[in-house]
Amino acid sequence: MSNFPFVVDISDAGHFEQQVIEASKQQPILVDFWAEWCQPCKALIPLLTKLAEDYKGAFILAKVNADEQQELVAAAGVRNLPTVKLYKNGVMVDEFMGAKAESEIRKMLDTHVENETSNKIAEALALSEAGEHQQATEQLKALNQQEPSNSNVHIAIAKVYLQSGDFENCEAIIKSLPANIQLSDDVKKLQDELNLARSTSDSPEVEELLAQLETDPEQHDIRLQLANQYIVSHQYELALEALMYILQQDMNFQEGAAKAAMLSIFETLGAQEALTRQYRSKLASLMY
Template identity: 30%
Template sequence: MSDSTIDFDSDVLKRSHTIPVLVDFWAPWCAPCRALGPILERLAGKHSERFTLVKINTEELPEIAARYGIRSIPNVKLFVDGQVIDEFTGALPESMIEEWLNRVLPSPLRAKIRQAENEILAGHSDKAAALLEEVLAAEPGNAAAAVMLARLLLSSDHKRAAAMVAGIGPDSDVYPLAESIRTFSRLFEYTEQPETLPDAPVKTAYLSAIKHLKSADFERALSGFIDVVRKARHYDDDGARKACLAVFAFLGDDHDLTREYRGRLASALYV
């Protein structure tokens, strides 16, 4: 397909809802572009089931280049569901580009993950769990699916939930959520072995907050943890503060409880 015949909205934006689209912004006078082009074409052929390649000549389609703020070329952007999810500039070596693709390309099973999300919203946890198990059987390293399933398992099998996210590190987009699940699991151990907690005036209140957390009563859990922070900040290696941060990550920045109790935690820490 000639660059000049491309319908960007159809060939890139619309199509990216079906398969990721890698867009190579280039120009004939650009030597690095000419070096990068064959590499991208080779990788597109090798991974044709994972993404498709579209080349945009910035000389022929300057309005598209302007729309996406192209200031230097080559510029490569990955479109998924109509949005740019990642990009790079310059003629990188093939090995680095392939590593980048492996990191940023969404799972081919993302439709099944979306289906699982819809089942969760509908209250069908068992159906969602079954779908996520299928995804992980096919893609054991799928961090998004692992975190979703771990969330579903937390109340019934927190140890398995923690094990599912054990390998998710700081380089992952879902690391904050994985870390919150690991923190929850550590706390839930105390409800099974309270004797492992040191004796202190706040021990009963701390355990009570953990029990509220385990039953997903996040407001009472946060209130309890913040009370512990006020009275004995460093109890259980600063455990109450860490528990609050884990709840905030679990609920998300936009949740009403996160917004309200983040301020309360800050006040408790700096009184």
């Protein structure tokens, strides 16, 4: 038996059916297939246990010793250790193999698990998007006092600093993160946004750029500056429109800078986002 309230050990197939499949109809169950000889498993188990405690019962961590439960492992289709599978409403909805950074596991969990901390982070970021940067920062710092090791809270504070124009504090937080967190996709994107914001900080305001384009619509360098300003303020559709105008005139403008900016937006939005699909199709039509 586990000494943690949100962690259980699965001892046989019947236990798996009851404590995972049936129990997942009430709340998500994260199943960790591990073994004593597996070094990555030993590193992952404390992290998953910590997350189970951090999420305060929003999901249950179920541990399966692969050496002791070989038939169960085979039935679950596990081929490598560690393998972690997330069950919800009686079915497996997500999984990963090998060691993962805490931020990546949290991202997976937050897709499927209702979590009070994630909701508070989302609320604070919405405040920041609305221009209430100080209030957002105060809420996130209070949350950080409750969960000082939660890297998602630190990343959210850095995002608010970026949105408020405080580039130095944003970069300081990024540099203070553990090395593996700094290499995560979320932090890489944040660093890219910071670099872009810095590069456009001396650029004219949007209204001035628009006025210049009214005089001469073919000033592609001005339109690229406009697109970058839109990206910084997360107005992605306007940015994509500006970039598409440039690409329609000159696909290789500034050695492909407009195309690179568009691809960066696709990565930020995700492949399934409607804007990504729409403009990826337009870009493909131009190219081919």
